[in-house]
Each structure stands twice: as C-alpha cells, then as structure tokens.
Amino acid sequence: MTLTEIRPDAVTDRTIAGRSPWQLAWARIRTDKVALVSGLTVVLLCLLALAAPLIAAWNGHDPDEQFRDTGITAQGLPIAPNGTFWFGTDRLGRDLFIRVLYGARVSLLVGVVATGLAALVGVLVGLLAGYYGGVIDTVLSRLMDVVLSFPYLIFAIAVVSIAGPSLTATIGVIAFYSWAAIARVVRGQTLSLKEREYVEAARSIGCGDLRIMFVDILPNLLAPVIVLTTLLVPAAIVFESTLSFLGLGIVPPTPSWGNLLSEAQGFYRVAYWYLGFPAATLLLTTLAFNLVGDGIRDAIDPRMERLFSRRGRRNRRDRRDRRRRRKGA
Amino acid sequence: MLLEVENVVKHFPITTGLLVKQTIGQVSAVDGVSFDLSPGETLGLVGETGCGKSTLARCVAGLHPITSGRVRFDGDDITNLPRARMRAYRRDIQVIFQDPYGSLNPRRRVGSIIADPLVVHRVSRGTELRRTVQELMERVGLNPEHYNRFPAEFSGGQRQRIGVARALALRPRLIICDEPVSALDVSIQAQILNLLKDLQDEFGLTYLFIAHDLSVVRHISDRIAVMYLGKIVELAGADELHEHPRHPYTNALLSATAVADPDEAERRRRIILTGDVPSPIDPPSGCRFHPRCPKARERCSSEEPPPALRDHLVACHFPVEAGEDLTTSGSGGRPA
Numbered sequence: 001m002t003l004t005e006i007r008p009d010a011v012t013d014r015t016i017a018g019r020s021p022w023q024l025a026w027a028r029i030r031t032d033k034v035a036l037v038s039g040l041t042v043v044l045l046c047l048l049a050l051a052a053p054l055i056a057a058w059n060g061h062d063p064d065e066q067f068r069d070t071g072i073t074a075q076g077l078p079i080a081p082n083g084t085f086w087f088g089t090d091r092l093g094r095d096l097f098i099r100v101l102y103g104a105r106v107s108l109l110v111g112v113v114a115t116g117l118a119a120l121v122g123v124l125v126g127l128l129a130g131y132y133g134g135v136i137d138t139v140l141s142r143l144m145d146v147v148l149s150f151p152y153l154i155f156a157i158a159v160v161s162i163a164g165p166s167l168t169a170t171i172g173v174i175a176f177y178s179w180a181a182i183a184r185v186v187r188g189q190t191l192s193l194k195e196r197e198y199v200e201a202a203r204s205i206g207c208g209d210l211r212i213m214f215v216d217i218l219p220n221l222l223a224p225v226i227v228l229t230t231l232l233v234p235a236a237i238v239f240e241s242t243l244s245f246l247g248l249g250i251v252p253p254t255p256s257w258g259n260l261l262s263e264a265q266g267f268y269r270v271a272y273w274y275l276g277f278p279a280a281t282l283l284l285t286t287l288a289f290n291l292v293g294d295g296i297r298d299a300i301d302p303r304m305e306r307l308f309s310r311r312g313r314r315n316r317r318d319r320r321d322r323r324r325r326r327k328g329a
Numbered sequence: 330m331l332l333e334v335e336n337v338v339k340h341f342p343i344t345t346g347l348l349v350k351q352t353i354g355q356v357s358a359v360d361g362v363s364f365d366l367s368p369g370e371t372l373g374l375v376g377e378t379g380c381g382k383s384t385l386a387r388c389v390a391g392l393h394p395i396t397s398g399r400v401r402f403d404g405d406d407i408t409n410l411p412r413a414r415m416r417a418y419r420r421d422i423q424v425i426f427q428d429p430y431g432s433l434n435p436r437r438r439v440g441s442i443i444a445d446p447l448v449v450h451r452v453s454r455g456t457e458l459r460r461t462v463q464e465l466m467e468r469v470g471l472n473p474e475h476y477n478r479f480p481a482e483f484s485g486g487q488r489q490r491i492g493v494a495r496a497l498a499l500r501p502r503l504i505i506c507d508e509p510v511s512a513l514d515v516s517i518q519a520q521i522l523n524l525l526k527d528l529q530d531e532f533g534l535t536y537l538f539i540a541h542d543l544s545v546v547r548h549i550s551d552r553i554a555v556m557y558l559g560k561i562v563e564l565a566g567a568d569e570l571h572e573h574p575r576h577p578y579t580n581a582l583l584s585a586t587a588v589a590d591p592d593e594a595e596r597r598r599r600i601i602l603t604g605d606v607p608s609p610i611d612p613p614s615g616c617r618f619h620p621r622c623p624k625a626r627e628r629c630s631s632e633e634p635p636p637a638l639r640d641h642l643v644a645c646h647f648p649v650e651a652g653e654d655l656t657t658s659g660s661g662g663r664p665a
Contacts, residue, residue, distance in 0.1 A: 197431035201495070204390050205446045206419035208412075219436040 025223075028299040035295020041288040049104035056102075061085075061095035063102045064253050068093055078271040088273035090263060096273065099255040100281055106167070106256040107285070110249075111237040114171045118178035118236075119229045125179065126186025127213050131194055141187065147180040152239075153246075160248045170249040174236045182228055189221040223300040230293035234286035241282060257282045330401075331535050332366040332389070332503055337398035339381070339388050343610070356609050358384040360559035361398070368502070371529065371536040373550030373567065375543055375582070377606055381559040382539045383427070386507045389537065390424050391415045402503070420450055423496035427508040429488035433480040439466075439491055440476035446498040465494040469524060486517035493524060497532070505537045510545060522549055543586045547571055555579050558617040559609055563643045575648040577622045616646065624649070 029035050048055075056062060066072075072093035073079055081088040087096035129140035156173045163169045193199065194217060202212050237257075243249030244258025252259050257278050264275040339359040344350040358381040366372050376382050387393045389400055391407065400408050407418050423446070426432035433442055443462045447453050453461055463473035469490040480488055489509060496504050506525065510518040526549060528534060540546045546553055547567050554564040555578065563576040574580045581600040602621045607613050613620050619629035624647050634644045 197426050197428050198434040200387075200392060201424065201426055201432045201492075202434075202445065204392055204419065204424040205449055205495070206416045207445070207449050211449065215437075216434050220434070 025296075025299040029295055032295045032298065034291055035299070038288040038291035038295065041284065042292055045104060045285055045288070046108060048101055049108050052098070052101040052105055056098050059084075059095075059098075061098045063098045063255055064094065066093045067095070078267065078274050080271070081273055087277040088271065090260075090274055091267060096260075096277055099260060100257070100278055103255040103257045103260055103278065104281065104285075106250055106254065107237050107240055107258075107282075110167070110171055110174065110240040110256075111233045111289075114174035114236045114240075115178060115229055115232045117171070117175040118232065119182055119225060121175070122179040122182025123186050123218070123225060126183040127190055127217065129183070130187040130190025131209065131213050131217065133191075137187070140183070144180040144183050144187075147176065150177075152177055153242075156243055156248050160243075165243075165248055165251050167250060170240055170243055173243065174239050177239070178232050178236060181232070182225060185224055185228055186221055189224060190217055193217045193220050227293055227297040227300065230289060230296055233293075234289035237282070237289075238286060330365045331368045331370075331403055332537070333399075333401040334365065334385075334389060335363050335399040335401070337362045337385065337388055337400065338396045339384050339393060340396045354610055357559050357612060358609060359388060360612070362556075362559070362561050364554055364561065364564060366503070366535055366537060368535055369529070369533055370552070371538055371550045373546030373553040374537065374539045374556060375541060375546050375553060376556030378541060379606060379609070380556045381609070382541075382556050383507055385556070386424070386505050386537065386539055390422055390505050391418070392424075416450075420446075420499045421502045423499065423501040423504050425489075425492050425496045425504060425506045425509045428512055429485050429492060430480075430512075432492055433488055435480055438477050438479060439471075439483070442480070442491060443494045443498060446495060450499060452499065461498070462494075465498055468528075469494045469497070470520075484517075485513050486520060489513060489517075489521050490524065493521070493528070497528065500532060501534070503535045503537065505539075507539050508541065509538075511540060511542065518545065525549065543571075543582055555582065558606065558612055560617060560644065562618065562645065565642075575643040576618075576645050577624050577649055578618050579643075580649055616644070618645075 052063075061067075067085075067089065070079075070084065070093075072089065076091075078089045078091055078093070078096075079085065085095050085097065087100060090096050090099065125140055125144070129137040152173075155176075159169055159173055190213075194212075199212055199216055202216050207216070240249055240256065241258030241261065244256045245262040247259075247262070249258055250256035252263070260278040261275065261282075264271070264278065268275045337359055338357070338361055340355040340357050342352040343354040343356065345353050360381075362381075362385055364372060374382050374385070384393065388395050391400075391410065394409050398408070399406060402418055402422065405418075407415065410418070433439075440459070440462050443465055444458055447458055447461060459476070463476060466473045466476065471487060471490050471494065475482075480491065483491065489512075492509070509525070510521050513521060522545065525536065525538075529536065536549070538546060538549055543553075550567045552564065553567050553570045554561045555570070555576065556562070557578050563570065563574070563579045565573075565575075570579065571583065574583050577600075581602050584598065584600045600623065604621050607617070607620060613630070615631050616622070616625070616629040616634050619625040622629065626647065628646055632646070634646050
C-alpha cells in the first residue's frame with residue numbers, strides 16, 4: 001500500500017448523521033459511569049416506591065399492621081432484621097422495610113412535586129423579570145431576595161400552626177422556598193439570551209413577546225434549569241424529612257423518612273436498624289439524585305470543569321505541562 | 330419612494346444609579362441621517378465599525394425606537410409605531426443579520442427557523458408550510474432534505490443562506506442587510522452576494538445593504554452612502570463615488586481597499602488617517618471629521634457642513650477636486 005492510495009469508500013461508507021444537542025448530551029452521559037449507576041439507583045427507588053403496595057400485599061405486611069407476637073420482643077423492643085422482617089421492626093412491631101418503602105412514596109412525591117412546582121414558578125418569574133427588565137425586574141428580583149432571606153423553619157412553623165401539618169402544606173412550604181433559586185438562574189440566563197441576535201431576528205420577523213420567551217429563549221435555558229431542578233429534588237427530600245422529623249410535615253401514622261427517623265431517636269442504642277435503614281435510604285437517595293444532577297450538568301455543558309472529575313484533572317495537567325514547556329523553551 | 334428616512338437621530342442614554350436611574354450623558358449613534366430608496370434599488374451604507382450603520386439599520390427596521398426624525402415606508406409614516414401596528418409592516422421589511430452563528434437559534438431545527446415568519450404571520454401551515462419552506466431552501470441553494478437539521482450542522486455560508494431564506498419567506502419588499510457577508514470567507518462572500526442579486530432580480534427586492542468593505546458594496550449597490558460618526562458624509566452613485574470621491578474620508582476609505590491589479594496597487598498611495606475615531610459620546614465640533622482630515626481648516630471646526638442629500642452630495646466645506654492628491658496636501662491633522 002502506498003501513501004498516495006485513496007480509498008473513497010473510507011469517506012462515503014460512513015454516514016455522518018446530524019445529532020441534536022440532546023442526543024449529544026445523551027451520548028456523553030452514557031460514558032459517565034457514576035451518573036449511570038446513580039440514575040439506575042434513582043429509577044430503582046422510584047420503582048420500589050411505586051410497587052410498595054404490591055410488595056406489602058406479597059409478604060402480607062401492611063405498613064400500619066402491628067405484629068405483637070412476632071414483631072416485638074418480650075421486653076417490648078423492636079426485633080432485629082431477619083427473614084420475615086428484612087429491615088427489622090419498629091417500636092410498635094411494624095415491618096420497617098414496608099414502612100421505609102411507603103416512606104419513599106411520600107418523600108419522592110414531595111421532592112418531585114415540590115421541585116416541579118418550584119421549577120414552574122421559578123422559570124415563569126425568571127423569564128418575566130429577565131425579559132421585560134425595568135420595574136417588573138426590580139419588583140420580582142426584590143421578591144426573590146425576600147423569599148431567599150426568610151428563616152425557613154420559622155416560616156414552616158408559622159404555616160403549619162395556621163394550616164396544620166399535612167402533605168399539601170409540606171409541598172407548599174418547600175416549593176415556596178425553592179422557586180427563588182431557579183428564578184434567579186433563569187433571570188440571569190434570560191438577560192444574556194435576550195441580547196442574542198436570533199432574538200432580535202425573531203423581533204424583526206414580528207414574533208410576540210410570549211413566542212420569543214417560550215420558543216426562542218426557554219429552550220436555550222432548559223439545560224441549567226434541568227440541572228438545577230435535579231439538584232433541588234434531594235434538597236427538597238431532606239427538607240421534607242426535616243419538617244417531618246420536627247413534626248411539622250407528614251403526620252404519623254403515615255410513614256415518611258423524616259418521621260421514621262424521629263420515632264427512632266430513642267432506640268438507636270438498642271435497635272441500630274430502626275435509625276440506620278431509614279437514614280441510609282435517605283442518604284442513598286440524596287446522593288444518587290445529586291450525582292445524577294452532576295452527570296447531567298457535565299453532559300449538557302461539557303465546557304464546565306469539575307475539580308474532581310477525570311476530565312478536569314486531565315485538562316489542568318495539560319495546561320500545566322504546556323506552561324512548563326513554554327517556560328523551558 | 331419605497332423608503333424615506335428623514336433626519337433620523339438615535340441617542341442612547343448613559344445612565345447611572347441603582348434604583349433611581351440618572352442620565353449622565355448620551356451616545357449619539359445616529360445623528361441626523363436622511364436618505365431614500367426607490368423600489369428595486371440597492372443603497373449601500375459603508376463606514377467604520379461603530380459609526381452607527383447597524384443602529385441605523387435597526388432604527389429603520391423598527392427594532393430600536395428613534396429619538397427624533399421620521400421613517401416612511403411606501404408613503405406611510407412608520408416612525409416608532411406601536412408593536413401591533415408595526416407587525417403589518419414587518420411583512421414588507423425584513424432583516425438579514427451579520428452573524429450567521431448568532432442569528433439562528435441553536436436549539437431549533439432549520440425548517441422551523443425558516444418557517445417562523447410564515448407561522449407568526451399565519452401565512453401557511455401543515456404540509457403546505459413544509460413545502461413552502463423546502464421551496465425556499467431550494468431557492469437559496471440549500472438541500473431541502475436538510476429541513477430537520479440543526480444550525481450547527483451547517484457552514485457559515487450555508488447558515489447565511491438560511492438567514493436569507495428566512496428573510497425571503499414573507500416575500501418582503503425591502504430587505505435590510507446588516508453586514509450579511511462580513512463574517513464569511515471571501516469566496517463565500519461572492520456566492521452570497523450573487524444570490525442576493527439574483528433574488529433581487531427575481532422578486533424585485535429593494536436592499537439597504539450595510540457593510541464596512543467598499544468593494545463589497547460597489548459590487549451590489551446602485552448608490553452608496555458613506556457614514557462617519559453617525560452622519561452620512563457622502564452619497565453618490567456607486568461608480569461615481571468610486572471614480573470621483575469628493576469627501577476626504579471617502580478618499581481615505583477608497584485608498585485602503587484592496588485592488589486585484591498589482592500595477593494599479595503600485596500606483597495607488599494610501600491616505601493614512603491620523604488618530605482614532607472620536608467618541609460618539611462627545612463628538613467633535615463643526616465637521617465631525619475635522620480632527621483627522623488632511624484638508625481641515627479653521628472653518629471646519631466651528632461650522633457644520635450641510636448634510637449630504639440626493640444625487641452626488643457631500644457634507645464637506647472643501648470637497649476634494651478631481652486629480653487632487655490628498656497624500657501630499659497637508660500632514661494629516663488639523664492646523665494647530
């Protein structure tokens with residue numbers, strides 16, 4: 001084979017397919033093992049939460065059923081994990097595994113619904129503030145500042161003392177706290193995006209404000225919103241647990257990870273599983289959501305460099321080497 | 330007249346203060362510009378970066394409100410119309426933007442970008458819309474099968490063709506081309522310019538063509554207006570302006586254009602202007618060009634020359650005569 005030999009088929013037999021930014025992001029996230037494993041964990045948790053009644057029906061343990069004969073010792077203490085009670089039992093002899101599963105339903109529901117609401121409000125407010133500017137921006141931005149500077153527990157206590165603790169109140173309180181963070185990011189992005197030439201082009205065509213905001217600007221700021229929302233879900237789950245732990249969120253007997261932890265407080269010396277399993281599940285869930293969020297961020301914005309990622313380390317090393325070579329030369 | 334621009338002024342206020350805005354000065358980006366365009370004509374608008382040509386284009390297109398002056402389209406006054414009423418005129422006035430990368434939304438498919446004007450003005454929909462868009466793509470030299478691609482999958486020249494197709498979609502009468510080729514390679518520039526010319530012949534378009542390269546403008550324009558610091562300093566037929574430039578600034582600009590003929594290039598002498606373009610926040614008194622003009626005299630710094638208007642007009646107290654050599658007349662700069 002000579003060097004001048006040309007293989008035209010080498011070029012033509014490979015079809016070059018165009019890929020959308022989302023397809024590219026998917027291709028990148030597929031190579032990110034941490035994000036994939038975390039993503040699977042999240043999916044698995046969601047499936048388990050959805051299937052909780054099925055699992056309860058299968059092993060015959062209702063979440064509120066008290067097993068006074070088998071689920072509690074003669075001294076009235078919870079029993080350790082075994083073949084019947086996989087996570088052990090609680091102080092009333094209820095199956096902790098089933099209760100953790102049912103708790104996941106509440107926690108995930110609150111996390112996802114509250115964050116979804118927050119994202120909806122945040123995107124709308126941020127878009128309006130960033131796009132219109134002026135008085136609208138000033139008013140909405142100060143509103144965000146006010147919300148972000150509220151002492152959240154005092155606010156939650158106030159709300160609960162008026163409305164009483166419930167699922168809706170919990171979701172409301174969490175959504176009220178999360179939207180401002182999203183609105184700020186969206187506002188900043190909108191400020192920069194509205195100066196783009198394609199927005200000006202849209203105006204010159206005669207597009208209305210709404211069309212420009214939702215067709216031209218929104219798709220371009222979806223990436224940071226998705227990342228931020230995935231990172232806010234675990235925060236909302238922890239928030240819900242905190243509220244429930246303090247008795248301000250989900251009311252027993254409905255299990256949630258927060259009130260499971262709260263009930264287990266007095267038993268950590270005698271029954272490690274009582275505190276350990278709900279806590280571990282909470283930790284695993286928040287960790288998985290956070291890592292998925294990080295993975296999505298890396299996939300959507302490959303320019304961003306994380307301090308501890310392999311790519312970040314490699315790029316920093318390359319830069320350092322180049323600097324050294326320049327100095328040496 | 331299709332378009333009449335009368336004494337258009339655009340000032341951008343410079344404000345300070347966090348809550349209560351205070352105006353501490355203003356940038357006079359466009360300062361009293363008048364010209365008109367007859368149907369089917371191309372008016373070239375040249376000038377250095379920052380002389381206000383793009384601002385002028387945006388004012389004419391109704392994208393910036395005008396500080397004072399008047400814009401008439403087909404006899405109707407369209408100065409600072411409210412958005413709802415301006416919409417009707419947007420069908421007739423379209424804009425092609427400078428940056429083929431920035432002017433197309435990266436998250437939208439090409440087909441939907443080109444269809445935008447048709448959808449917004451409810452011209453067509455469904456399969457008819459798709460067919461119209463594909464016809465447009467074919468007309469501007471794009472493969473209609475690339476309907477579903479993203480802008481990132483096209484080269485700069487192809488992207489500018491997308492911009493042309495979008496501007497053409499509503500069959501406008503006036504297209505404002507804001508430096509449509511300055512971001513492209515020279516070989517691609519010619520393709521786009523020829524495309525614009527062909528489309529003009531086919532659809533009877535009128536162009537307001539903005540560029541900072543005189544040779545590009547000469548190729549496509551019937552008349553050329555030269556802008557300096559927010560004012561038109563000279564306006565003449567394209568060939569007339571090239572053969573008998575009368576404003577010292579036009580002379581300097583022309584001496585800086587590249588020529589293909591090496592003998593011609595040998596004979597030519599550059600007129601090197603001293604200094605920088607003064608700030609439009611605080612423009613010079615009298616003739617705005619006087620601090621850099623090789624022919625400037627006392628009068629130029631005190632008295633503003635009358636503005637350039639129809640035919641060959643030049644805003645200068647001492648226009649350059651035929652055969653005059655500016656490289657030797659004075660050292661370049663105002664008399665101390």
